[in-house]
Amino acid sequence: MTRLSVEKLAADTVEPITSAGHAQLGIAVLAGIAVIVLLITKFKLHAFLALTIGSLALGAFAGAPLDKTIVSFTAGLGSTVAGVGVLIALGAILGKLLADSGGADQIVDTILAKAGGRAMPWAMVLIASVIGLPLFFEVGIVLLIPVVLMVAKRGNYSLMRIGIPALAGLSVMHGLIPPHPGPLVAIDAVKANLGLTLALGVLVAIPTVIIAGPVFSKYAARWVDVPAPDRMIPTRASEDLDKRPGFGATLATMLLPVVLMLAKALVDIIVDDPTHQVQRVFDVIGAPLIALLAAVIVGMFTLGRAAGFTKERLSTTVEKSLAPIAGILLIVGAGGGFKQTLIDSGVGQMILEISKDWSIPALLLAWLIAVAIRLATGSATVATISAAGLVAPLAADMSTAHTSLLVLAIGAGSLFFSHVNDAGFWLVKEYFGLSVGQTVKTWSIMETIISVVAGGLVLLLSLVI
Template sequence: MTALLIVATLLAIAVVVVLIAWLKVNPFVALILGSAVLVAVSGMNPQDGVTSFSKGVGDTFGSVGVLVALGAIVGRLLVDSGGAGTIVERIVSRVSTRALPWAMAGAAVLVGLPMFFEIGLVLLIPIVLMVARRSKLPMLAVAIPALAGLSVLHGLVPPHPGPLTAIGLLHADLGLTLLFGIIVALPTVVLAGPVWGRVCARWGPQTPPDNSVLSSAGDEPVAADGSASTVSRKPSFLVTLVVVLLPVVLMLSRAVAEIVSKKGNPVHDALFLVGTPLVALLIGTLAAMLLLGLRTGMGWGGLAVSVDKSLPPMAGTLLIIAAGGGFKQTLVDAGVGNLVADWAKGVNFNVLVLGWLVAVGIRLATGSATVATITSAGIVGPLAAEQSSTEIALLVLALGCGSLFFSHVNDVGFWLVKQYFGMTVKQTILSWSLMETIISVAGLVFVLILSAIVT
């Protein structure tokens, strides 16, 4: 059964890659067919396979799809109002072209501190693409630093769900883990972001795709009839920054409330509600409609046109993301994660390296960084009982690093990046997947170095 499940998993992934890369089948269809192959070869009950895939599609669309749609509306309003152009002008005018990748990495770290990778991505996309267009830099030279900043924070630093749950399962010290996480994150972002972005930029598209959140007309505000207009007043830099950072602040306030107060406290409960990703981004969307739409003279007609323009280009992306979630859930329910867990029980390694290897295996099998971190924390939990508080904090980080290893076709993030930046599967692997691998390996190296210093 074990061998059969391994064969089924490898064959399903191979089918998805071959259908997309060689036969040019739409990824949405390829992911459905890959899931079908997994169910058929593994011996999984066909009805259970359908249920797993459907559940994964529904869960992914509910947790990610709605956020992507709201983010697309904010992104379109940023572009159509001229707000994104205002931010880009400020960045480009005050930062040298050479330093732009570093500035994008710093912005991503700031935005990524309190929020999920997917949410940070949809908020930063319009700015990343416009900076690439205005600066004339290769797109990946600007995009990869931003992606690295978001990804590293998502995997290593609480209050993100993976590390936060691992801290609870292993009874790690939150403050110590946060401190060590920041120490490991900063050099890791440098290597996987600006440095790797400069290397891989030649392998990807050199300019932003025409079908992205940036239209070919680009940066001009829209009039009430939806046509480009140069007379509508652009929002100020401060107003635009408020709109972009509002969801960030709301989600950060939730994280702070969870740390310093308890459920039942009215302030805690209110911050917990408004800091929920869906609520925070909905509030941000309403703020964008008011401050970037009506307040700039766009009018209800122009606002409606802008919102309507934001959603159709995302339809294909949303379907692919949802199918990716279905594929991932099918892998999980087929028992692939348990297979990796069983392998790890009899292996004798340095606890940090063992935790990293277990997380890598689960990440490759299931495509979820959060699942990899949480599952591997449960597996190595008994070993943590013998460790000091410093060693347990470092173990949480090792698990986080392993959870980011080589994102591929069973990862929703893979399809988000591919679709947003208009890349082929090969280009996405050469840039994004290798970036994630650099984060994983470099992060582990920095964790081991830190361990040698502090333990």
């Protein structure tokens, strides 16, 4: 962590907006989270409203003046949207270009043409992981479900043998790899290095997705043997197009932001001189904003124009990509407001002081907190944001690498055991035509495997770096 980040973190926690003791603050945290959980699960309130009300409740239970609580919440909301809102928007545009141009179909068809038999689950996890890089989880599911169902139907494969690897690839990308909203918010909250977090995230993601995908799918297929539901096989996204972008151009466009951000991280390590011209150049082109913006601009040509899009259709595609993420931006922003209210109330400092006497590692603590919030709210994003706010002060004394591992520990915990309060649970159930019990035996267990394996790998990495 840089000196500037440490000073900023200290500034955030030096003057709490309340003088409450540890006991009252602990009760306030539990009450605030309970309000959020109750509003989301019992009253089915939108997560944005639940987080907003929960933040005000937290301040009230902590004895903070209402006006100061409002200032903390709005400041956190504004800084979070400023930090990650544009990145989420750019990621949505890139994902929409990928889907509408037929670029995603091109990657799918190319890989499937070269795979068969026992290699098919591995092909599915590869497809999902690559496509999952720029796409939100829900968008990725909608995009990949037709492929999963058609492959299972035409190849006479078990639906779980094909579907679980695809779901694992999407879920691991969503929880661990930026530029997805959860990891981005956690990186911003604990002031981690994005490029290093991305590199370590990929290192953790590869074995995790193998175990939770192709390996676990063997057992899931035995436990739940169901055929692909005919009613859920929709029309392919790009069937109305006369031409599609090439495989190489599509893959290069999707991986461009990843390559630029990883290059920046590599140069930072090799050069290690902020005044050096090479590092200054890569600090610019490897910044998430520039990397994703470059991919979007390149994608307009390699994806949109290659598919025959006119200027008007390109404009329409961009416009349609932004509307669905309004809710995500508001949830992420409100989560940032909740995080700042936690910090300004002194909760983060309280956890820092209390945890000094614990023998539990900070990374395990972060994972457990994220698990608890995930089980309660059902939202991986809410779990990531809330946990990041709670454990942010723990990052002050950590090395750059361990700060990145803290982000990954939070992300891993946020994926633990998806059940009936998670929208993803119902999405998988309906698309695959499963019962609630069958969804628990497959999807829920797969999510738990991802969480435990990734969390374990993060702890192992912390011992060697």
